[in-house]
Structure formats: C-alpha cells, structure tokens
Amino acid sequence: MNFDDYRGVWVFLEEKDGGIAPVSLELLGAGRQLADKRKTLLSGVLIGEGITDLAETAFEYGADQVFVYDDPIYRHYRTEAFMRAMLACVEKHKPEILLYGATSTGKDLASAVATDLPTGLTADTTQLDVEQDTGLLLASRPAFGGNIMATILCKKYRPQMATVRPKVMKALPREPGRTGTIIAESIPLKETDVRTKVLEIVRATTRRVRIDEADIIVSGGKGLGSPQGFQLIHTLAETLGAAVGASRDVVEAGWIGHHHQVGQTGVTVTPKIYFAIGISGAIQHLVGMQNSGLIIAINKDPKAPIFQSCHYGIVGDAMEIVPMLIEGFQSALGRKEEVNAGKV
Amino acid sequence: MPEKFDAIVVGAGPAGTACAYELAKAGVKVLLLERGEYPGSKNVMGGVLYRQMMEDIIPDFHKEAPIERPIVEQRFMMMDKTSAVTFSYKGMEWAQEPYNNFTVLRAKFDQWFAQKAVELGTLLICETVALECIVQNGKVVGVSTDRPDGDLYADVVVLADGVNSLLAKSLGFHKEFRPDEVALATMEILKLDKKIIEDRFNLEEGQGCTIELFGDATKGILGTGFLYTNKDTLSLGVGTLLSGLIKHKIKPYELLEYVKNHPMIRPYVQGAEPQEYLAHLIPEGGYRSMPKVAGDGVLVVGDAAQLVNAIHREGSNLAMTSGRLAAETIIAARERGDYSEQALDAYRQKLMDSFVGQDMKKYKDATHHFDKFPQYFEQYIPMMNRAASKMLTVDGTPKREKQKQIWREIGPAKEKFKIARDVYRAWKVMK
Amino acid sequence: MLHIVACIKQVPDTKIIKMNPKTNTMDRSSAPAILNPYDSHAVEEAVRLRARYGGVVSVLTMGPPPAVKAIKKCIEIGADDGYMITDRAFAGADTLATSYALTKAIEKIAAIRPIDLIICGKMTIDGDTGQVGPGIARRLDIPPLTSVKKVAEVNKEEGYVIVHRKLEDGYEVIRSTLPCLFSVEKEINEVPYSSMPNVLRAARYQPHIWSVNDLPDIDRTQLGLKGSPTIVSSVWAPAKPQGGTMLEGPPPQQVQQLLDVVLQRKELFESRGGAS
Numbered sequence A: 001m002n003f004d005d006y007r008g009v010w011v012f013l014e015e016k017d018g019g020i021a022p023v024s025l026e027l028l029g030a031g032r033q034l035a036d037k038r039k040t041l042l043s044g045v046l047i048g049e050g051i052t053d054l055a056e057t058a059f060e061y062g063a064d065q066v067f068v069y070d071d072p073i074y075r076h077y078r079t080e081a082f083m084r085a086m087l088a089c090v091e092k093h094k095p096e097i098l099l100y101g102a103t104s105t106g107k108d109l110a111s112a113v114a115t116d117l118p119t120g121l122t123a124d125t126t127q128l129d130v131e132q133d134t135g136l137l138l139a140s141r142p143a144f145g146g147n148i149m150a151t152i153l154c155k156k157y158r159p160q161m162a163t164v165r166p167k168v169m170k171a172l173p174r175e176p177g178r179t180g181t182i183i184a185e186s187i188p189l190k191e192t193d194v195r196t197k198v199l200e201i202v203r204a205t206t207r208r209v210r211i212d213e214a215d216i217i218v219s220g221g222k223g224l225g226s227p228q229g230f231q232l233i234h235t236l237a238e239t240l241g242a243a244v245g246a247s248r249d250v251v252e253a254g255w256i257g258h259h260h261q262v263g264q265t266g267v268t269v270t271p272k273i274y275f276a277i278g279i280s281g282a283i284q285h286l287v288g289m290q291n292s293g294l295i296i297a298i299n300k301d302p303k304a305p306i307f308q309s310c311h312y313g314i315v316g317d318a319m320e321i322v323p324m325l326i327e328g329f330q331s332a333l334g335r336k337e338e339v340n341a342g343k344v
Numbered sequence B: 001m002p003e004k005f006d007a008i009v010v011g012a013g014p015a016g017t018a019c020a021y022e023l024a025k026a027g028v029k030v031l032l033l034e035r036g037e038y039p040g041s042k043n044v045m046g047g048v049l050y051r052q053m054m055e056d057i058i059p060d061f062h063k064e065a066p067i068e069r070p071i072v073e074q075r076f077m078m079m080d081k082t083s084a085v086t087f088s089y090k091g092m093e094w095a096q097e098p099y100n101n102f103t104v105l106r107a108k109f110d111q112w113f114a115q116k117a118v119e120l121g122t123l124l125i126c127e128t129v130a131l132e133c134i135v136q137n138g139k140v141v142g143v144s145t146d147r148p149d150g151d152l153y154a155d156v157v158v159l160a161d162g163v164n165s166l167l168a169k170s171l172g173f174h175k176e177f178r179p180d181e182v183a184l185a186t187m188e189i190l191k192l193d194k195k196i197i198e199d200r201f202n203l204e205e206g207q208g209c210t211i212e213l214f215g216d217a218t219k220g221i222l223g224t225g226f227l228y229t230n231k232d233t234l235s236l237g238v239g240t241l242l243s244g245l246i247k248h249k250i251k252p253y254e255l256l257e258y259v260k261n262h263p264m265i266r267p268y269v270q271g272a273e274p275q276e277y278l279a280h281l282i283p284e285g286g287y288r289s290m291p292k293v294a295g296d297g298v299l300v301v302g303d304a305a306q307l308v309n310a311i312h313r314e315g316s317n318l319a320m321t322s323g324r325l326a327a328e329t330i331i332a333a334r335e336r337g338d339y340s341e342q343a344l345d346a347y348r349q350k351l352m353d354s355f356v357g358q359d360m361k362k363y364k365d366a367t368h369h370f371d372k373f374p375q376y377f378e379q380y381i382p383m384m385n386r387a388a389s390k391m392l393t394v395d396g397t398p399k400r401e402k403q404k405q406i407w408r409e410i411g412p413a414k415e416k417f418k419i420a421r422d423v424y425r426a427w428k429v430m431k
Numbered sequence C: 001m002l003h004i005v006a007c008i009k010q011v012p013d014t015k016i017i018k019m020n021p022k023t024n025t026m027d028r029s030s031a032p033a034i035l036n037p038y039d040s041h042a043v044e045e046a047v048r049l050r051a052r053y054g055g056v057v058s059v060l061t062m063g064p065p066p067a068v069k070a071i072k073k074c075i076e077i078g079a080d081d082g083y084m085i086t087d088r089a090f091a092g093a094d095t096l097a098t099s100y101a102l103t104k105a106i107e108k109i110a111a112i113r114p115i116d117l118i119i120c121g122k123m124t125i126d127g128d129t130g131q132v133g134p135g136i137a138r139r140l141d142i143p144p145l146t147s148v149k150k151v152a153e154v155n156k157e158e159g160y161v162i163v164h165r166k167l168e169d170g171y172e173v174i175r176s177t178l179p180c181l182f183s184v185e186k187e188i189n190e191v192p193y194s195s196m197p198n199v200l201r202a203a204r205y206q207p208h209i210w211s212v213n214d215l216p217d218i219d220r221t222q223l224g225l226k227g228s229p230t231i232v233s234s235v236w237a238p239a240k241p242q243g244g245t246m247l248e249g250p251p252p253q254q255v256q257q258l259l260d261v262v263l264q265r266k267e268l269f270e271s272r273g274g275a276s
C-alpha cells in the first residue's frame, strides 16, 4: 500500500428529511480543519436518489467537491448498496481520511466498509486532529464507560476511518454562494445484487420533545427522590418552554422514557441553557451536556461533581429551590396563565 | 420430575461452604445455594480468620487462600473521650508458620473457599434465594427458591443462611430476635497505601495487627469496635447490641463516624479512602438463644444456629466447625440411610462436645451480664483512663499522694464495694 | 429447525469500574466481569426464536479462560451449546481482528451444524463500537442487519427474514435473505430470571474450547494485536472542568441571583412559543 496515493479528507454526507443531516455538516466543519492542515481538499460523498442538489449545501458548509451516486437503487439506506458505492469510490479516488456520523446509518455503513477494504475504524470519536506531516489521524474517544479518553491511530492502512458523535463538532457558518465541483459517479449495481429490501418506513407518530433540538433543557436526576418529585422538573420546563432531560438512573427507575436520557448512552445535547437538578454529575452524564451554553446546577451536596462542570451552582434542596424558581420565572415571563391553561 | 440431591446447603458463608466441602469430599451429591452474586459478595466480617479451624478442613490453606495479613500483634484499647489505655501482645512466633490467625476480606475469601468446594464436586448455584423448606409429613425434603421451576429436593437440608435465618424461623426453630440478642455492626473498608499501613501500625512488610476498641468507641454502649489491617485497606467497624442503639437513640453509621473521628483512631485512618460500607447483624444471645439445631431431614449451622462467641469476637471458626460436624453427621446418616431427627441429633452432641459447645456454655451469661450492668463500659473504662492519666502525668505530686487521689475519686466505700463486686461478677461470667 | 449462533462477550462492569487517579489506569480487579448486557438480549432473542421455530441455539465467545462464566450465563438464559475460542494469539484484537477470529470459529461451528442466523448485541460496554457484528457479516458475505428491535418473521423454507430496524425517528421494516446477521437493541426483549433447570444445567455445563490450532486455515497475521489496524496510542483522564460560580446567601437570594443571570438571556424565551 503506497500511502502517497491517498489524499484528501472525505465526509460521508447522510441525507435526512430531504436535507443533509446536521452531523454531516458538523463533520464538514471538522473535516475542513483537517484538510487545511494537510493542505488538501475536503470532499463529500453523497449517495441516494435525487440528491445531487444537496451537494450545493455541502459546498456552502465547506466542501470543495462532492462525489455523487444518484440512483433509484439508493432510495433507502441499505448496507449492501451503499457499501458497494462507497467501496468503489474509495478504491477509485483514494482518500487519506474518511469520516462518518456516528448515527445508526453511519455506523452501519462504516463497519461494513472497514471490513471489506480492510482498514481500521475508530468508533464514536469526540476529538479529531491530524499530524501535519504524516497525515496520521488522531481520533480520540471516551472508553470504558467514559472513565478514560483514548487516542486511536491507524498506522498501517489507508484510508483512516472514524465515526464521530453528533453534536460534538461545530459546523462552519453557512457561506451562501460558495461552490465546488460535483463529480457524478456510478457503479453497475442491479436490484438483484442487493439482498435486503425496505418494505416500510414508520416515522414516530407522536412528536416527542426532541431534547437534541431544544434551546433550553431542564434535566432532573435521582435527587428528586420520586416520580412525584420529578414532576417539579416538568413544571419548570413548561414554565420555560423547555424540553425535559434526565439522568440514566432516573430513566432506569422508570420515571421518564429513555428518549429523555442525556449522556453517553443517551443523547448528547448542546442547548443554550441546561439545568441539572438533583443530578450528581457522573462522567457519563457530563459527556452528554458539557458543551451547553450555560449550565446551572442545583444539588444539595456541595461536593457533587456537577458543580465542577457548571457555570452557576446552587447548593440546596431542589424541593425548596425549584418551586421558588418556577414562581420567579412565571412572574418574570408572564406565563402563569398559559401554564395553568395547559394543565386543565 | 425435579432432580434430587443427597444434600442441599443453603448459604455459602464459612459454615455452609465448610459443610459442602466436606460432603463433596466424601462423594455426597451436594448443592450449595447462595443468594449473592457470588459467595462473599454480601458477607461482612471484621476479618479475623482463625487458622486452626480452617486447617481442620483444608490443611495449609494459607499458602493458597486470599488472606490479607498474618496477625503478629493484638492490641486492646480501653477508650475514653480523649484518651486510651492500651494493652497489647506482639509475638514473632506469629509471624511465621504455622501462624496464629489472619485478616481476610470475606468477598475474596468466601469466593475462594466455595471454589475449592466446587472443585470437589459441589454444585454451586448463586443469585438464588431459598424461600423456605419444603416439608412433607413433618420431614424436610427440600427447599423452594425464587426461580421459576425452583423447587429442589434432597435427603437432608443444611441451613447455613446466617444470623437472620429465615429458613430456621419458618420451621419454628427460631423466634424473632429480641433487641438484646443481636448486635448491629457497621464497618468501612478504607483504602490506604501498603507502606503507610505498615508504618502507622509499626509492622514489617506483610505483617498485620488488630486493635479491639472498648469504651468510648461505642460511646459507652455495650459493644466493641475494631480496626484491622488488610493488605492495602483497613477494616474499621463498630458493633453494639440493638437494644443499646435503641436506648441511646443513636444510628449505627453515626457511631462509625464518631469512631473514625476519635482522636485515638483518626491518626490511623487519616487520608484513607472509604471503599465500601457494610452493615450486618451478629447473633450475641449466646448459648441461651441457640435454636434447635437438628430436625427431621434438617440441620442448622453457623450464625443460623447463633454460634458466635461475642466476648472473643469469634464466629467464622465456630461456623466452620459446625459445618464440618454437620457434614460428618450427614455422611454417617447416609451410610445408614436414616435422616430422621434421632439420627441427625448426633450433630448436636458433637457440637456440644466440641470447643463450640464448650465456649457457648462458658460465656452463656456474659453478654447478658454486661448488658444488665452498663457501668463496665460507662464508668470503669473512663475511670481507668483517669487513673492512668493521673499516675503518668509528672506534675510534682508524690506518687503516694496520686494513688490516694485516685482512690478517693472512685468514691465512698459503698462505691468501692460495688466495683469489687462487679469485678468478681465479671470474672464469674468469663471464667 | 434453525441453528442460531449468538456472539457474546465477557466485559468488565464499567458501571463499577474504579480509576487509579495517579496513573489514570483502570483498576480492573475492582470491576467484576459480567456478560455484556446487550449480548444477553441477543441470546434471549435466539432462545425466543427457537421457541417459535424450533432448533438449536449456540453461543460463541472469544476471550480469556474466565469468560467461560459468561457462556454459563448464556446457558442459564437457555442456550443449548457454548463455544469459546481462547489463545494468546487473539489478545489485543481490535474490531477487525475480532471479527476475523470469530468468523473462523463460526465457519468451524457451521461445519458441525449449518447456521441460519447469527445474532450479536448492539455493542459491548467496553469496546463500545458495535462494529464487530457487521464485520462478521461482511466476512461471511451475509447481510448485516443492525439496530434490530423486533423480529417479525423468520422463514427458513423460503429463505428470508423480516425485521424492524430502529431509526433515529421511528423504524423501518426490512426483508433480508437468510442466512444473515442481526445486531439487536436492548428493547428487543426482556431477559427473564432464569429457571432452576437452566441454572442447574449451566452450573454443570462445560463449553467447547478451541485454541488457534483448532481453527482450520487461519491466517495468523490477521489475529490479535498484529492483525489490528488500529492501536491505542495514549490514554488520559477526561479534562476536569474548573467549576463555576457558586451562588451564596439564603435560598431566596440565591434564586433571585439565578433569575437575574438567566433572564439576561430573555431572547431565548421570546423566540419560542409556549410549552413544547
């Protein structure tokens, strides 16, 4: 394997709701830095049906060129079809670095591609850097339940691949009018070559509180004592128009559903304001919220680790502090009627 | 048809495991049930393991078993609020084979011991709670468990389920405890560098020391505290009769915190990181609280039979010996195919003839006595400290004068007579 | 009659793991080894499919000798047979080398009894990648189906399965040819408390244990550390944050200070409607 043949930083561009998934835009931001450091191009790989136009968005977020596989066979994500396209593209254009979002699609695809190439793949990366001279990718990730961080290298193979957690990298500000090159690609792939078929896609019907999109999150932990105590979190969240988050222990206790869980095995969130109430601040929780804009912690234990990671902390009993906060916000925001109305 | 065993032993503590070990060694088809994730996972003990009774089961065990330190020094501290009179014995004969006794951590030791029993053919089943004995025609024929299809059958069932033996209670062998029959012990395992332990306790590499704490360690409540050295941890605990805790309205962990911060103890534990906090009951009713230990198809061993010598904080050794004697009885019963109460009653005989029964009888009034007359702990230990302080403080007072003062401080003649009487009484219950 | 192989791993319980603050290394002795929680669901699903369609459930692990305990746990759940590959040559394997070794073992198991379905857990809590399952599927050239949260149908005669794959915002119903490989989500089932007969069987069970030499045509350069393209170059403790401003005073005063801070960002509240 001649390493000099492998040039450029690539990002797998995942399609979502007719656009490019936020995580892919974040990766373009991170990839741009790597590419600049290596003085090389940043490329996207788009696979799908009728998705060529999305390349424009990629350019506006920092891509120099986009390889496009646009064909009805890619209508739905299927491992085998996407993998064939990606393998062909890698073999033809030989990237040095190839990044995927650590979504279910990104992880699925990356694992399959890595095995066939073969090459190394680092999962769930949260920090990326590259050695300027050698092009060696320094992919770092939490390991052993978040107790340690590990930097993982792939010295013997190219491309170097990693999946990257959503919400930890920063997308560049959109630059309208920025353009690049579209390179249309195709491979001879027939429907009979693909052994799986998507019969139906069922979207979640109830629109949940998407905590990963909320500007304000009020999160509660075991310190609320009981499901009744946790009700205070709901009330404060309603008052603020915020989403409700929770620690894993609360979720496991069944006080609230899993999609509210913040942290390593839950969702990573970056709201503008994050309230952590009755949450001790275990490392696994912290990794999921530490990049929030303003972190406010309320805990009765002055030694709780959460106070090391907050911007403002109150040592006190949530049962006493939170009702006062609710009242304070209600009068300041004039929401009292609304909340009451909501309750009826 | 569920499978049938020769014997089922409930509880993989020292008593149950010793019993299963001996049974398996004799080729008996034995099942050992344990509710913890693994043997020892929930077990609590300050940690002195006596060599002899373990040797009776596995000779030379210390070469292989996970022991912490052989004990070369035993100290006894009579504590007051800010002082202590300490007696100690240290002997280098204890630093070498055959040793006297060892500190152990039960989580490690019990696991190892059970593994030895498994190697001999014991079938060990963990994470399973025995719910009650299955009784048919007045005879115990098995146990029910909390697992689906969980009934298990055997010729004989050995109850080694510890101090609060639900199984013995369900058979009516046991009553509920009175608060003056059990002690509640709480302890902490504190992590500390090996080298620091050896420096602080004045030990050479690998050696161990035990300190028993009396008096203010339990704020004068009847009970004791202990501080033992392990490899790279210390075990610090206090145990007091439940009745004492109730009377003095004190929570056990408050007592533990108190000892930990006591000026006589703090220097030993300073900087040590709490690693584990444990609490457990100790049967202290002694001989008079012993339940029936043999029934039709059933034997009771160890703490479940209340076999603890509270005065000498011995328990695990009595447990092992009782387990071994139960096994001997079962092996004999098996040869004759007779597991009736009369046949199994041989166990009670053996037990009473052994040191276990002898010691249980010897101290039958001890705990009760000290409970009834709290002055030993509440008054005499402080008195002893004041006396020592006075004698040893060099302030120009002639020694004879000091002795007189001490004598006067004890109080009028009536009081002196009371002390003399108490000393005699204590000697009597302990003799 | 299906032959289902579940891949399982023994892992340190990362929930209880303790770190040595001085050296930043894990105190492995502090963490008891358990069956990877996700893998227990893989085994349970295999057992449920056996109940539906009949057949045999085998479990396979690669690990050090004490991992026999994890296999026994699977027998408790209801697996019929256990296979373990253990050898120094496997040590230090990353996901690529792991999937290679497991594939070789699967081929050997398949020679004993042809395999219809392989089930893996979503991920391990120590490796934490979810890459091994798809890796095995690729090497065997069978379709990998990740994020499976329900198995609707397995039809051996016609050679297909229908499963539900979890998506970020719902699920998809997907049909695949058989044989194939699933990586299953935790929500696919609940693992019940094992029955006494299974537990007794597990206590006595001895798995098949193979070393490298027992695996035919194995390419040793693809095993263990040597066969792993990724290497861990450094390990460090996550940066400790410095701590924020602690609000002082009696509770009402603290609350007032907090309100002042938060309400400075009033724009946040105005940009949104009422409760979401």
Ligand SMILES: Cc1cc2nc3c(=O)[nH]c(=O)nc-3n(C[C@H](O)[C@H](O)[C@H](O)COP(=O)(O)OP(=O)(O)OC[C@H]3O[C@@H](n4cnc5c(N)ncnc54)[C@H](O)[C@@H]3O)c2cc1C
Binding pocket: A144, A145, A146, A220, A221, A222, A223, A224, A225, A246, A247, A248, A249, A250, A261, A262, A263, A264, A265, A266, A267, A277, A278, A279, A280, A281, A282, A283, A284, A285, A288, A298, A299, A300, A301, A304, A316, A317, A318, A319, C014, C015, C016, C125
């Ligand atoms: C592999 C792995 C993955 C994990 N993933 C996650 C994850 O994604 N997300 C997650 O959250 N956790 C995760 N955890 C669990 C994590 O380690 C912690 O156990 C969990 O976050 C603790 O939840 P908690 O803070 O609610 O509870 P606790 O740790 O019990 O803390 C409760 C806090 O409330 C305080 N308190 C009590 N009463 C009051 C009161 N009246 N008023 C105010 N404060 C009070 C207490 O002082 C304490 O600090 C994971 C663990 C592992 C091993």
Ligand SMILES: Cc1cc2nc3c(=O)[nH]c(=O)nc-3n(C[C@H](O)[C@H](O)[C@H](O)COP(=O)(O)OP(=O)(O)OC[C@H]3O[C@@H](n4cnc5c(N)ncnc54)[C@H](O)[C@@H]3O)c2cc1C
Binding pocket: B010, B011, B012, B013, B014, B015, B016, B033, B034, B035, B036, B039, B040, B042, B043, B044, B045, B046, B047, B048, B049, B050, B128, B129, B130, B131, B160, B161, B162, B163, B166, B185, B186, B187, B237, B239, B280, B281, B282, B301, B302, B303, B304, B307, B308, B313, B314, B315, B316, B317, B319
């Ligand atoms: C703080 C403290 C310090 C002590 N210090 C010492 C000392 O230094 N030296 C000494 O010799 N002794 C000491 N002892 C006493 C000693 O620990 C006990 O006497 C000894 O452990 C008794 O052994 P056992 O096997 O009878 O009971 P245990 O060790 O209590 O074992 C009972 C076992 O049965 C299991 N079990 C209980 N119920 C069930 C059920 N329903 N189904 C299945 N399993 C069940 C339990 O999990 C446990 O493993 C101390 C005790 C305490 C609490």
Ligand SMILES: Nc1ncnc2c1ncn2[C@@H]1O[C@H](COP(=O)(O)O)[C@@H](O)[C@H]1O
Binding pocket: C006, C007, C008, C009, C036, C038, C039, C042, C060, C061, C062, C063, C095, C098, C102, C119, C120, C121, C122, C123, C124, C125, C127, C128, C129, C130, C131, C132, C133
């Ligand atoms: N050493 C191993 N032995 C058997 N199966 C494994 C091993 N490592 C991983 N697996 C399987 O692959 C899945 C994903 O693991 P991982 O890629 O390590 O997150 C696990 O849930 C197991 O089903």
